Amino acid sequence: MKSSKPNASPSIFNSLRIRLILSALLLIVLLLPSIGIALNNAFKQQVLSNTQDQLSAYLYSVLAVTEMEQGELFMPERLLENQFNVIGSGLYALISKQVLPQPQNNDISAPNISGLTSTQQHQNAQITPVTPTVQPSMVSTTQILWSSNSFLGQPLPTTLPYPNVGKGSFSEINLDGEPYLIYSFSVRFAPSSTTSNDELTAASNQLQAITVHIIKDFASISEQQQAFSQHLWSWLFILMLVVVAIQLAWLSWTLKPLARFKQELQAVQQGNSYQLTGQYPTELQAVAKQLNTLLSTEQHQRSRYRNALSDLAHSLKTPLAVIQSQKELSPTSIEQISHINRTISHQLKRAQSAAGNAWHLGIKVLEVSDKLLRTLSKIHPTIDIKYAKSPEPNCIFYGDQSDLTELLGNLLDNACKAAISQVRLSVVQQEATLRFIIEDDGKGISEQQRDAIFERGKRVDTYEQGHGIGLAIVRDLVDSYQGHLTISSSSHLGGACFEVSFNQAA
Incomplete structure (x- = not known):
């Protein structure tokens, strides 16, 4: 699977606020003591x-x-x-x-x-x-x-x-x-x-x-001379504190639009807003306007794209349904028509993925995972589906809600089909990395089957029950989000363990 290389930790000097504060402090630290030394020497000479x-x-x-x-x-x-x-x-x-x-x-x-x-x-x-x-x-x-x-x-x-x-x-x-x-x-x-x-x-x-x-x-x-030096350095120290306070207040006021701009971008990323609505200085107003235009254009294009795909799927499925209803069709033809239906559904879901636009999409993982666990518990009443580690309330997946639902839904459904009695879901967020771990107590997947799953062009629907066509959808979604998918054995339940990780550095 493709894995995104984690970005190096950003330096504090990449921040404009830090740069301006350090430059102002450096100027004060160099200028005022130099003035103090010059005044002290001039007083001694006098x-x-x-x-x-x-x-x-x-x-x-x-x-x-x-x-x-x-x-x-x-x-x-x-x-x-x-x-x-x-x-x-x-x-x-x-x-x-x-x-x-x-x-x-x-x-x-x-x-x-x-x-x-x-x-x-x-x-x-x-x-x-x-x-x-x-x-x-x-x-x-x-x-x-x-x-x-x-x-x-x-x-x-x-x-x-x-x-x-x-x-x-x-x-x-x-x-x-x-x-x-x-x-x-x-x-x-x-x-x-x-x-x-x-x-x-x-x-x-x-x-x-x-x-x-x-x-x-x-x-x-x-x-x-000592009395003058003491008074001089005392007043220069007080002046330094006053100048530092003034500089910090001035920088805070100057950089306030950037902080507001960052907050609005975070709101767009988390899905709480779709536009930048604040009023900014001239230098930022043009950027905000272009971003709003980009967001609006992308949303309209995505909507039209999905509508066109839905129309295409409808126009293809209707003739296939008519053909499939013919009684004189052989079992081989019926099987091929069913395969065509599954392929169309799979490719439509893949094309509708919003991974390329994930920077301004954000959904709370807890809402999606809770809904999936409740639904799958009704579909598989004999399987105990629980959290091994539940997501935090503020845990965010930067992507489309339907993509996350499709990804977790297929992995959990396959685990329920392969499990004997237990399935566990763990959601771990560490800095910029978001990990989903799905474990079951079934027979597991052998080393040969794991390698075959990741081979290009290999049909994954020929494996044991519980790891069929849904895994192909998961694999494509992980690829589109530049994530990383690994398959191993569960150390807790003894069955298969699927781990999906995404680098979500802003």
Whole structure:
């Protein structure tokens, strides 16, 4: 028998709804975190830039009160910014110089810092590495000249940045294992203007540059960045949920016509409707209209086809009945006329099968099988006909009701004729496969007879009673629906077991 190859399990990505939802979620998952990362990095850079400007302003306020006379540094006891006066405030000021044992170049002219405005000096600032400027093959040491009151009790830094004179640097250092931000600016004070030119030149060559350092605790800045990051990601997460909800609602509204279209197709498949009656968007309305036209045309053609076949059967049977009524006919002629009648009935039933149109036909199996069991119980009162497994109430056969009645009716009738006392019917539906199993407690069918039944052109009405012309009708119906028919021995009743299966994947 012909058997339809089961379709592979459809992938979830074949669904337009799944594709649209996944694409929307992918866009949200990629876009919003990218925006969050960009905003977080931009905020951190802005905080560092603001901190650099703040430390630069503090540095110039310290530099404004710094005095150098005869190589000696003079600083006030208290500074204008109160944080420099509070011990452990997190804001510190240092003035140091780099001691070189053997300087190689002392003819660097000392710029007069008083001639530069604070804005010009700030423009000359640049971010440099923490490592101090050291001449090759020389070892330098750091000498702290002054520190603010807030620096009391703090560990002395082992290394400090020393930018070039008139330049600034902004970097990070560690004090006792804790991170700090530091802004350093190197200056060289000019001698008094009352000194002679020769003395001025000699003094300038002997003066060494000093560096002013403003150090700020990085903990407060880190807390600020962490607070911003926490708020940012919290709001982005809430925004993500809101956008996902909006996307799902929008997709549900957009795809609602497709869901309604699917429901109407299922109603047509199950035989509850014959037309698509819903109003759809422009893109689907044309499809619905064409489907309705196809359904209507097919129904009219099938009706005309069956009427024509009925007329043909009537026009053939009437002359055959007249011929068969002749008394002078030999028994051989009567037998041949009876065979012609059976052949006409068989071929008419085969031609009337609706298997090619089964996609929009659907009937409940329980209604047909219950009716057949009640009818056959009256025809064969000595046979106990029952369900071994009854069909579910929503079990659907996608085909014509007369075809299913003909198929099950012939199998059950043959089983009753071959049975001794029992016939059992089982209807099993597993996903897209519908199976009918008919068992009896008769003599069964031998292996040779099973093979002969499936041979093309073999007359099946020559087998034992109970498996006659009806099996040919069953075989043709199963073929037309691309089903699968197998014959075996019943493990429960001991007789024959006929199993018919159909792949009804939508």
